[in-house]
Amino acid sequence: MATSEEPSYLALLRTAGRVPDATWERPEDLTRMGLESMITSHRLFPTRTLASHGSLRLHGPGVQGHSADLAGTGAIAVAWQRAVDSVGASLEGVKSLRGRIPLDIARRCSLALSAMPGPGSLVLSVMPKSDHLPEVEPRGDVPMFEPPRPLADRASETLIQLCSVVGKATPEDADVAAQQLRALGPRVASALRALATAVSTSNVAFDTTWEEPNAPTARSSWSVQQAVWVRTFVDGRDLDAEEEELFGVARTVSDSERWLVEVDGEPVRVDATDLPHSQVRRVRPGDAVAMLVRLAQREQPDGSVRTTRSVVELLDVEAENADATDGARETDAASQPNVEDDWHPDVPYDDV
Numbered sequence: 001m002a003t004s005e006e007p008s009y010l011a012l013l014r015t016a017g018r019v020p021d022a023t024w025e026r027p028e029d030l031t032r033m034g035l036e037s038m039i040t041s042h043r044l045f046p047t048r049t050l051a052s053h054g055s056l057r058l059h060g061p062g063v064q065g066h067s068a069d070l071a072g073t074g075a076i077a078v079a080w081q082r083a084v085d086s087v088g089a090s091l092e093g094v095k096s097l098r099g100r101i102p103l104d105i106a107r108r109c110s111l112a113l114s115a116m117p118g119p120g121s122l123v124l125s126v127m128p129k130s131d132h133l134p135e136v137e138p139r140g141d142v143p144m145f146e147p148p149r150p151l152a153d154r155a156s157e158t159l160i161q162l163c164s165v166v167g168k169a170t171p172e173d174a175d176v177a178a179q180q181l182r183a184l185g186p187r188v189a190s191a192l193r194a195l196a197t198a199v200s201t202s203n204v205a206f207d208t209t210w211e212e213p214n215a216p217t218a219r220s221s222w223s224v225q226q227a228v229w230v231r232t233f234v235d236g237r238d239l240d241a242e243e244e245e246l247f248g249v250a251r252t253v254s255d256s257e258r259w260l261v262e263v264d265g266e267p268v269r270v271d272a273t274d275l276p277h278s279q280v281r282r283v284r285p286g287d288a289v290a291m292l293v294r295l296a297q298r299e300q301p302d303g304s305v306r307t308t309r310s311v312v313e314l315l316d317v318e319a320e321n322a323d324a325t326d327g328a329r330e331t332d333a334a335s336q337p338n339v340e341d342d343w344h345p346d347v348p349y350d351d352v
Contacts, residue, residue, distance in 0.1 A: 051127060052153050054210035056080060059121035060224060062204035066117035072202030077113060077124060079195040079299070080208075085109045086191035087162070087184065088155035095185025097242055097295055097307070108135065108151040128152040149212075156210040156218070158184075163208065163220040166192065166230050174233065181239045186296075190240035192230065194299040199227035241296040243312060246270065250289050255280045259311075261289065272311040279314045286320035 058068055058076065088109040089101045110129040115122060132150040162180065169177040181189045199206060199222055207221040222230070234240050248263035255277060258269045270293055272280065283289055292313040298306050 050213040051132060052150070052156075052210065052212045053125065053127040054156055054208065056124040056126065057118055057121050057207040058124065058204045059118075059207070060203065060205035062202045063120070063122055065120070066122055068122050068204060069202060072198070072204065073122070073124075075198040076195070076202060076204070076206070079191070079198040080126075081109075081111055082299075083159050083188070083191040083195050084111060084152070084155045086188045087159045088151045090184040090188050091151065091154055091158065095187060097186050097190065097240075097297055098244070101187075105151065109155050111152070153210070153212045153215075157212070160208055160210055160218040160220045162188075162192065163222060166233065167220065167222050167226040169229075169233065177233070178237050178239060181234070186240050186242045189234050190297045190299075193234040193240050196222075196227040196230035196234070197299065200224055200231065238294070238296075241294050243292055243294055245290060245315065246293045246309065247290050248288070250283050250287050251285055253280065253283050253285055268309065270309045270311055275311055275314060282314065282317050284319070288318040288320075289314065290316040 056076070058073065062068055062072060085101050085106055089095070089105050092102075092105055094101060094105065107130055108128075111126040112129045114125045116125060117123070128150065130152075132152070135150040136147045138148070162184070165180055166177045181192070203224055205221065205223045208219070210218040212218075246261065246263060246268070248261040248268065250259060251262055251267070252260040254272075255275075256273060258271050258273075261268050261270055270291070291311050292315055293309040293311050296308050296310075298308065
């Protein structure tokens with residue numbers, strides 16, 4: 001008896017485009033998405049009636065039962081919020097380290113926190129603090145087609161995807177991870193480094209999820225070793241730094257200490273120890289200087305963010321009194337005595 005080679009009914013439907021590709025990874029995702037679809041199916045147009053939520057499950061050596069160090073847990077929570085803010089700002093076009101994140105972006109990315117025990121772990125449950133409806137139904141209008149996604153959803157999903165890419169990067173695909181981080185900007189890289197520092201210092205691992213209604217669950221996880229790798233990776237490639245031109249008046253100049261430069265009336269410390277000695281000698285207190293500096297931000301143990309500036313190149317120097325000083329500097333440059341040129345047979349050398 002001949003066997004039939006005809007495709008199954010399900011395969012025919014899939015070929016005809018009647019069966020969509022699966023967007024879920026686990027059975028619980030399919031169950032959740034089915035319930036959410038049923039809840040929203042009574043609406044005339046597709047819209048968001050349910051709020052998103054996510055979780056950070058902390059486990060590992062730093063977690064004993066259902067308890068963990070308060071300072072370390074708080075540092076991880078703060079670092080996660082900062083990372084979500086930074087990614088959200090990047091998605092809205094604010095990528096530079098300079099200045100603060102706009103208040104509207106920070107408000108839309110703000111997360112609320114609650115905690116619950118888990119098997120051998122501590123689960124931090126997070127959800128958007130602000131109402132999502134103004135974003136998905138602007139001015140109260142229900143969109144007929146695909147509604148806009150709230151910024152908290154887009155930022156959380158992008159951050160979790162970034163954690164997966166960077167945390168699992170190998171030396172072979174490290175360039176791809178670096179390219180993704182550079183595309184998001186140094187602020188995101190700085191926030192990711194701070195998160196890695198908080199995780200590794202607390203000696204805990206974490207699993208994170210984000211569940212957006214009618215969308216697949218985003219997941220990622222870091223071990224302590226992966227967190228250490230992420231920090232080393234960001235530092236090794238200067239991904240959390242950016243270059244900018246700085247214009248000001250030099251107040252203190254040194255070849256071994258940080259300079260004090262007055263910029264728009266405000267004192268700014270810059271590290272010029274990598275400048276060649278010949279360039280350092282061009283500058284005197286009171287001179288107007290233009291320099292290319294590398295700007296980086298580091299989060300301190302107390303949660304504050306420290307900004308450092310290192311001079312890459314001295315672009316221009318304008319003397320405080322150019323007419324009077326140029327001649328003086330030429331004199332100084334030529335003031336080193338030359339015995340052959342200045343020696344006179346009838347005059348002692350000390351008198352020349």
